[in-house]
Amino acid sequence: MSMQALNRLVARSxxxxxxxxxxxxxxxxxxxxxxxxxxxxxxSLSGLQAESWSEFAVQAYRMVQAAExxxxxxxxPSPVEGLLNEGRTDQEQxx
Amino acid sequence: xxxxTRDERRWFLRCLAFGLYEYLGxxxxPIPVEGLLKHPPALxxxxxxxxxxxxxxxDATFARPPNRPGSVFVRIDLPPDERRLALARELLSALxxxxxxxxxxxxxFLMPDLKESGEYFxxxxxxxxxxxxxxxxxxxxxEGVAEAFGLPDASARLRWKExxxxx
Numbered sequence: 001m002s003m004q005a006l007n008r009l010v011a012r013s014x015x016x017x018x019x020x021x022x023x024x025x026x027x028x029x030x031x032x033x034x035x036x037x038x039x040x041x042x043x044s045l046s047g048l049q050a051e052s053w054s055e056f057a058v059q060a061y062r063m064v065q066a067a068e069x070x071x072x073x074x075x076x077p078s079p080v081e082g083l084l085n086e087g088r089t090d091q092e093q094x095x
Numbered sequence: 096x097x098x099x100t101r102d103e104r105r106w107f108l109r110c111l112a113f114g115l116y117e118y119l120g121x122x123x124x125p126i127p128v129e130g131l132l133k134h135p136p137a138l139x140x141x142x143x144x145x146x147x148x149x150x151x152x153x154d155a156t157f158a159r160p161p162n163r164p165g166s167v168f169v170r171i172d173l174p175p176d177e178r179r180l181a182l183a184r185e186l187l188s189a190l191x192x193x194x195x196x197x198x199x200x201x202x203x204f205l206m207p208d209l210k211e212s213g214e215y216f217x218x219x220x221x222x223x224x225x226x227x228x229x230x231x232x233x234x235x236x237x238e239g240v241a242e243a244f245g246l247p248d249a250s251a252r253l254r255w256k257e258x259x260x261x262x
Contacts, residue, residue, distance in 0.1 A: 010107065011114035013199065014190070015136050020198055052200025055096055057110075058103050 002064045005035040010057045023053050041067055099204060107204065108212055111190065112219040124230075125245035126221050128183045132167060140164075142193035145182065147171040155181035157188035165189050176247045183217035218254040221246055227258050 009031065013019040022031045029046040037045065044063055050056035099107075118136055119126065135143035142159075144166035154173055159165035167185040169178060188209065191201040205212050222244040230243055241251035 007110055007113065010110035011117060014111050014114035014195075015118045015138060017138055017195065020195070050096070052203065053198075054107070054200035054204045057107060058099055058204075059096060061103060061106055 002037045002041045003068055005037045006057075006060055006064050009035055013053060013057070020053050023056060028056070038067075104204070104208065104212065105215055108187075108216045109219050109224075111187075112216055113223060115186075115220060116223040116225075121223075121226070124222070124226055124243055125179065126183075126223065126226075128179055128186065128221060132182060132186060132189075138195050139189070139193055142189050142196075143167075143186070145169060154178075155185045157185040157192070159192060165192065176241065176245050179221060179245050180217050180247055180250055183220045184213040186220070187213045187216045214250075218246070218250055218257065222251070222254045222258075224258065224261070227254070231258075 009019065019031055022028050029042070032042050032045055041064060044067075045060050048056055048059050048063070050059055115131065116126065119131060121127065129145060132143045132145045141164045144164050146166045146168045148168045148170060149172075150168075150170050153170070154177060155167050155169040157165060157167050167182055167189065169181055169185075173181065187205070190196045191205050191209075196202070222240065226244075227240075230240070235243060237252060237255045240246065240255050241248045244251060244254075246254065
């Protein structure tokens with residue numbers, strides 16, 4: 001959802017000078033308020049520091065992408081696993 | 096800031112192309128890229144234009160002569176699909192070097208990989224994702240993209256693959 005909103009914002013910025021004006025005046029939060037960002041993302045984006053609009057856009061992309069990626073849990077083997085025999089011979093286990 | 100990656104640059108270019116596509120309000124291909132250059136948004140009044148040239152050196156190039164609006168100088172004898180692609184590619188140079196483009200910071204982001212960026216931008220401007228999706232829903236296939244969107248065959252096939260990768 002937030003990525004779609006960001007796509008629209010960056011697309012709009014190429015033909016609508018008001019986006020750049022708001023960014024330059026430190027009022028990008030006014031523009032973000034009209035778009036369908038989650039409240040957390042909107043707050044984070046409002047606090048981004050960037051030297052140019054393009055830099056802001058890419059930082060925002062990284063932020064939104066990271067927020068929207070599903071959390072990957074590291075699948076560690078159970079500690080019990082090594083204690084199970086599971087048909088191995090003693091020789092294989094020693095090797 | 097960490098350097099921009101290829102994927103990030105491509106995302107950014109897709110957004111730029113999408114912005115112009117939305118401005119045009121096109122509901123079906125082909126995208127009128129020459130019309131966009133000849134009748135640009137007010138923001139780019141002094142930056143876009145098309146001049147036909149007799150040349151055997153290049154297909155098209157963007158130039159900004161002193162005290163004159165920028166224009167894409169395009170070879171007059173190009174086939175229509177190649178002309179459209181060349182105009183769309185050079186449109187990115189017009190955007191980057193425009194007053195608004197410089198204010199946005201496009202020069203720093205896109206100049207280093209201009210050739211690759213221009214070609215990617217052109218494919219996405221001439222075959223916007225929503226129109227390509229609609230084409231696919233109607234049963235359109237890879238073989239017909241070039242004709243439907245007015246693109247050279249190699250670019251159309253590349254665009255089809257890019258679209259599949261984005262699904």
